[in-house]
Amino acid sequence: MNLLPTSVALCLCLLAVFGFLLSLWIVIPAPTEWLLPLAVGAPELSPWLLGLNLLVMVLSFLGCQLLGWQQMGWLRLSLGLSLVAVIWSAVPLVQLPGVIDHANLVMQRSLGADYAWKIPHQVVSKLRSQPFQFQTAFTGIAIPTGRETLGIEFAAPDHQPLKLDVYHPDDVGLYPAIVVIYGGAWQRGSPSQNQPFSRYMANQGYTVVAVSYRHAPRFHFPAQLEDIQAALGFIHDHAIALEIDTQRLALMGWSAGAHLAMLAAYQPSTFPVQAVVSYYGPVDLAKGYYDLPKPDPMGAQAILRTFIGGSPPEFPLAFQQASPIHWVRSQLPPTLLVYGGHDHVVEARFGQHLSEELQAAGNTTVFLEIPWAEHAFDAVFNGPSNQLALYYTERFLAWALKPGT
Structure with missing residues (x-):
């Protein structure tokens, strides 16, 4: 041969x-x-x-x-x-048209059929034109680097310096703000973790503030929530210097950071927040402790015990107070929930349940499920899932943070 x-x-x-x-x-x-x-x-x-x-x-x-x-x-x-x-x-690409049609319907049903017309024209011109562009999966999403102020210390609880990074639009001025909170099982991570998103949104005309918080196991809940609240206080106190319009402020997070974003936004008597965005955030910690994904690659129970300091029978009140779903009531800020249908760390059904509870209380909520996506799908920034998520996230934020809201 x-x-x-x-x-x-x-x-x-x-x-x-x-x-x-x-x-x-x-x-x-x-x-x-x-x-x-x-x-x-x-x-x-x-x-x-x-x-x-x-x-x-x-x-x-x-x-x-x-x-x-x-x-x-x-x-x-x-x-x-x-x-x-x-x-x-071909599975994700075959499903894309149906997912896009459903997401468009959900956005219109939740925000109003004319929501897109309420977004200022100068903002619309900067938004992505399509939910998914095949060539972008190969060429990448353009992420220009603009003005950045990194490593600003905003608090030092228990002698632990906490810092934030600020990403500014090109021109000096007061802008709507997005406070972003990284994930990492409440145990690891840094404000630079979601830098591509922060830079992208700054180029869209937002001041993006990426904040840090104390990590488990050294620090248990509610230390993390207190740190996010301290960051919000610092942002309000230094809004002019940070170039932030505090009347147009959103919280956004990923996984554990999404949990903290929802928790901070739903607290009574906290700093005013006009919108919250959760990418695959835990919502009901006690239920999540017992109702585990199959398989459970991250070991959800061990992560939750590390965060809270023990199990639900040992700390029932802490598990309750650490669950965003516990704080659902009327007049909460509009919420965008984005989950992967193939997520085996935080299953999409928990986000769906939170969405139903928020709607039942009279709140505006958008629940989007990407059926093929796993946890942390946006790690590939130009992948199909993040292209979809980014398209609807920027429209949701433009609608929620438009002037006069």
């Missing part, structure tokens, strides 16, 4: 195996924490995976045609694996 066709067939087979194994994580959950990045990243890299799998499939098919179907077993194996991988890697 000619060694050249055999070598080519082996290379194609290796590429097929590679594409097959990566695409597999689009449809199956990660059983352990160290495999979780694969389950997070694979759906967001689906355009790349689809291209790779299609290329291998076509080349394998042509090879079989040229060399004979009976001669090249490696090529037949490559063709079979790449065909299955093409189907898996």
Whole structure:
């Protein structure tokens, strides 16, 4: 047998195996924490995976045609694996049109059929034009670097310096503000964690303030909430210097940071907040402690015990007070909830329950579920999930923080 066709067939087979194994994580959950990045990243890299799998499939098919179907077993194996991988890697892209239609309907139903017309024209011109652009998955989302003020200390509880980073629009002035709070199981992270988002939104005309807080296990709840409240107090006291219009301020967070954003926004007698955005934030800690995802790659119970200091039977009041759903009442700020339908850290059904409770109390809420997305889907900033989330997030914030709100 000619060694050249055999070598080519082996290379194609290796590429097929590679594409097959990566695409597999689009449809199956990660059983352990160290495999979780694969389950997070694979759906967001689906355009790349689809291209790779299609290329291998076509080349394998042509090879079989040229060399004979009976001669090249490696090529037949490559063709079979790449065909299955093409189907898996196409899953997010096939679902996209239906998800976009549903998200548009939810936005109009929640904010009003004419909500888009209430967004100032000068803001609309800066918004993304489409919920998903295929080429953007390859070229990336433009994130210009503007004026930044990093490492401002706003408090030092228990001799722990807490700092914030500020991302400004190009021109000096007073702007609506987004206070962003990083995730990390309440145990790790820093204000720079969501820097691409902060820079992107600053370029959209917001002053973005990324804040820090004390971490578990050294500090248990409510230390983290107190730190977010201290940051809000600092922001209000220094609003002019920070270039912030305090009458147009939103809180936004990811995972544990989303939990703190909701918790701070829903507290009575706190600083006024006009909107809150939660990306896959925990909402009912006691229920989440017992009603675990399957599989449970992060070990939810251990994370919650570390955050609170023990289990629900040991600290029932703390679990209750640390749950945003406990603070639901009327006249809360509008809330955007974005969850992944394939999330095995904070399941989307918890966000759906919070949305129902908020609506029942007469509040404005938008619940968006991205069916293929895992926890932390926005780690791939130009992936399908984050493109969708960013499109609706910037419209929600433009609607909620428009002048006169």
